[in-house]
Amino acid sequence: MRRPILVRSVVVTATAALLAAGCGGGASTTSTKDPKAAFSTGMNGLNDSDVLTVTLKFDTDADTLVRLSKESGDELDPAIAKDIASAEVVFETKTTNGKKLSEIKTGDSKATASRFSFSDNGTAYAELRSRDDALYLRADVKGLLGLFNKSNVYDDLQSRASSLPAFVKAFVADQWVSVPNTVIKALTSQFAGSTGASPNPAQAQKLLADIKAVIGKDVTVARVGTDDQGDHLRLTAQSRQLLGDFVQAIGGAIPGASLALGKFKPEDVPEHSIVVDAWVSDGALAKLSLDFGQFVPDSEKKPGDTLPIVMTFDRSGDDIAKPDGATPVDLSQLGSLLGGLGA
Numbered sequence: 001m002r003r004p005i006l007v008r009s010v011v012v013t014a015t016a017a018l019l020a021a022g023c024g025g026g027a028s029t030t031s032t033k034d035p036k037a038a039f040s041t042g043m044n045g046l047n048d049s050d051v052l053t054v055t056l057k058f059d060t061d062a063d064t065l066v067r068l069s070k071e072s073g074d075e076l077d078p079a080i081a082k083d084i085a086s087a088e089v090v091f092e093t094k095t096t097n098g099k100k101l102s103e104i105k106t107g108d109s110k111a112t113a114s115r116f117s118f119s120d121n122g123t124a125y126a127e128l129r130s131r132d133d134a135l136y137l138r139a140d141v142k143g144l145l146g147l148f149n150k151s152n153v154y155d156d157l158q159s160r161a162s163s164l165p166a167f168v169k170a171f172v173a174d175q176w177v178s179v180p181n182t183v184i185k186a187l188t189s190q191f192a193g194s195t196g197a198s199p200n201p202a203q204a205q206k207l208l209a210d211i212k213a214v215i216g217k218d219v220t221v222a223r224v225g226t227d228d229q230g231d232h233l234r235l236t237a238q239s240r241q242l243l244g245d246f247v248q249a250i251g252g253a254i255p256g257a258s259l260a261l262g263k264f265k266p267e268d269v270p271e272h273s274i275v276v277d278a279w280v281s282d283g284a285l286a287k288l289s290l291d292f293g294q295f296v297p298d299s300e301k302k303p304g305d306t307l308p309i310v311m312t313f314d315r316s317g318d319d320i321a322k323p324d325g326a327t328p329v330d331l332s333q334l335g336s337l338l339g340g341l342g343a
């Protein structure tokens with residue numbers, strides 16, 4: 001029996017819960033034995049530094065992924081399973097003035113730099129950096145295609161890119177390209193034009209406050225104990241209530257979101273308990289772990305059916321520099337780009 005249809009809605013809710021649980025507020029050094037207050041202190045502690053690095057990855061191995069795939073009626077190539085098991089996504093944000101993240105005003109884009117990267121087996125396949133009013137992007141296109149056994153596609157892609165704009169050729173060749181924030185804002189305003197203005201700092205602050213309120217209302221926290229990773233807490237919520245409140249918070253804070261989410265019905269979401277394990281260490285959240293195996297129906301679950309995805313938090317990181325020699329994206333050449341791709 002296949003599981004994806006039954007699990008999909010709950011997984012979306014659980015992932016939202018995992019990501020939202022990592023949203024920190026102002027710095028705090030207060031310690032407490034109350035589990036919910038301890039978790040809140042841990043979230044707040046994340047911003048008590050000038051840098052925060054968040055890593056997202058599966059806590060599993062290739063053999064387990066292949067076995068779980070077979071149980072759900074699919075076949076997963078062992079080589080691809082190995083790549084999935086070792087893959088990780090990293091998001092780092094760092095202040096540019098040495099201040100703590102908690103001291104940076106919302107909307108002050110020049111006060112922080114950030115980077116997003118995807119790597120596998122120690123190889124960085126894609127990276128995005130935000131620094132000095134511009135976005136910088138690079139990707140190992142050939143390597144990414146190789147991860148999915150599509151290396152033969154790269155030669156044709158490279159051939160097509162030779163007649164396309166310079167920034168396309170650079171991107172295909174694993175070189176940096178840059179996009180000014182002014183261009184991004186202009187595009188954003190065009191897409192948001194029919195539904196309202198782009199989100200402003202006040203709206204962003206309201207959204208964060210509303211998400212925290214949802215967590216405070218819908219999530220219960222219990223203490224499991226203490227281990228070498230820190231104070232072990234367990235968060236529990238009900239999928240339907242949590243996702244419904246999340247949607248309401250987003251719709252009330254982001255322009256146009258209520259229209260996009262207008263047809264969403266929380267009652268259509270399968271009711272399920274969502275359990276997330278958390279560890280707080282040295283006054284800050286250190287790790288979150290969500291086992292997707294909990295969404296497998298009891299009638300189908302087998303011993304060892306676990307698939308944890310973990311998010312770790314580190315209040316240290318590398319400097320986020322502006323890449324040298326980045327090729328600027330020229331939007332005036334989009335016409336020739338689309339024409340080349342359709343050739």
